Amino acid sequence: MKETVNGPASHAGAYDRPSASFDCEGHLEVRASAAMSCRRALWYAATGHEPAPPDDAALTVLETGRALEPVVLHAMQRAGWEVTPADATRPTGVVLQLTPMVKVTGHPDATGTPPLFGEGGVIEVKTRGPSAFKRWQTLGAERSHPDSVAQAALYTYGLFGEARDAVIAVMDTGDRAWDHEVIPAERVERALERTREWLTPLGAHHATHGANPAALPERDFEAGSWRCNSCPFLATCLPGDAAESTATPQTGEPEVTDEEARAAVSSYVVAREALREPEGAKRQALDTLKAWMRQRGSAKAELADHTVSLVRSTRYAVNHKKLNALLDAETRREIVTEQTTESVRVS
Numbered sequence: 270m271k272e273t274v275n276g277p278a279s280h281a282g283a284y285d286r287p288s289a290s291f292d293c294e295g296h297l298e299v300r301a302s303a304a305m306s307c308r309r310a311l312w313y314a315a316t317g318h319e320p321a322p323p324d325d326a327a328l329t330v331l332e333t334g335r336a337l338e339p340v341v342l343h344a345m346q347r348a349g350w351e352v353t354p355a356d357a358t359r360p361t362g363v364v365l366q367l368t369p370m371v372k373v374t375g376h377p378d379a380t381g382t383p384p385l386f387g388e389g390g391v392i393e394v395k396t397r398g399p400s401a402f403k404r405w406q407t408l409g410a411e412r413s414h415p416d417s418v419a420q421a422a423l424y425t426y427g428l429f430g431e432a433r434d435a436v437i438a439v440m441d442t443g444d445r446a447w448d449h450e451v452i453p454a455e456r457v458e459r460a461l462e463r464t465r466e467w468l469t470p471l472g473a474h475h476a477t478h479g480a481n482p483a484a485l486p487e488r489d490f491e492a493g494s495w496r497c498n499s500c501p502f503l504a505t506c507l508p509g510d511a512a513e514s515t516a517t518p519q520t521g522e523p524e525v526t527d528e529e530a531r532a533a534v535s536s537y538v539v540a541r542e543a544l545r546e547p548e549g550a551k552r553q554a555l556d557t558l559k560a561w562m563r564q565r566g567s568a569k570a571e572l573a574d575h576t577v578s579l580v581r582s583t584r585y586a587v588n589h590k591k592l593n594a595l596l597d598a599e600t601r602r603e604i605v606t607e608q609t610t611e612s613v614r615v616s
């Protein structure tokens with residue numbers, strides 16, 4: 270494997286180039302940030318299909334992420350980390366020949382060292398909405414955002430030529446809290462191997478078909494997946510889905526008109542308002558009784574023909590950060606399981 274660290278690259282548009290392209294030697298060159306996305310999307314990008322431009326909302330999300338990157342790094346420095354951010358105008362480019370046919374390129378966000386210990390490694394900065402932030406803290410980076418771990422691994426090998434501990438630092442865009450996960454060197458090594466395995470068939474596809482835009486690799490995602498719905502090549506790859514881009518009613522469920530949905534929101538708001546006052550009165554009364562029971566030092570009392578009990582319950586919390594640091598991703602998967610339910614919230 271050949272690893273080189275380029276000198277500073279021109280930054281203008283450095284983050285905006287296509288996710289994949291062919292270089293002058295005929296290698297497929299893939300951006301590290303897209304290295305575990307969708308192989309068909311990479312092929313579309315490399316063979317010159319025009320991606321749909323991001324809409325205003327997607328641009329805002331993208332710009333928020335970029336704007337918050339230095340904020341996260343400053344917060345880390347204040348917390349005692351030694352951080353060397355990428356030069357914003359001339360970031361160091363990394364090139365990694367991952368397979369005989371595939372090169373990966375990119376620009377690490379920063380390198381640095383945690384307070385008090387460790388050698389310098391790559392810091393990959395991400396921003397997430399509150400629920401994605403929580404999901405990452407609970408499940409760990411390999412499971413919640415494997416592409417971020419792949420990116421950190423590619424930068425680690427590109428910069429240092431070997432596996433080292435890498436850090437994923439994440440900011441919650443909801444309350445601006447930040448946290449980090451150290452990916453130990455052996456997991457960095459595994460992430461690199463996974464990425465290599467994932468990209469090898471795309472290199473083989475290139476070797477067989479040349480840069481043929483009509484010879485498409487298999488899709489990595491099913492129609493209707495969130496990855497496809499936010500893919501810039503959706504209209505080319507799944508024209509039917511792009512046409513119906515708004516969700517169609519689920520079969521088996523009764524069809525609900527917009528008028529009926531509007532009426533449901535009104536009923537909900539009326540019912541919520543009707544409940545608000547008695548709920549407030551109930552809470553106040555219970556607070557008074559709690560104070561009275563504590564004063565008496567008893568857990569149960571008969572009062573006005575009712576039994577009043579002071580119920581004590583204990584909650585147990587798992588420190589996911591410590592758990593994630595102790596276990597590898599496969600073992601964590603057996604211990605921390607995920608269940609998804611659907612509910613409707615009206616605000």
Ligand code: SF4
Pocket residue numbers: 307308309310313488489490491496497498500501502503506507
């Ligand atoms: S629409 Fe889905 S399958 Fe097609 S290229 Fe995009 S992500 Fe891949």
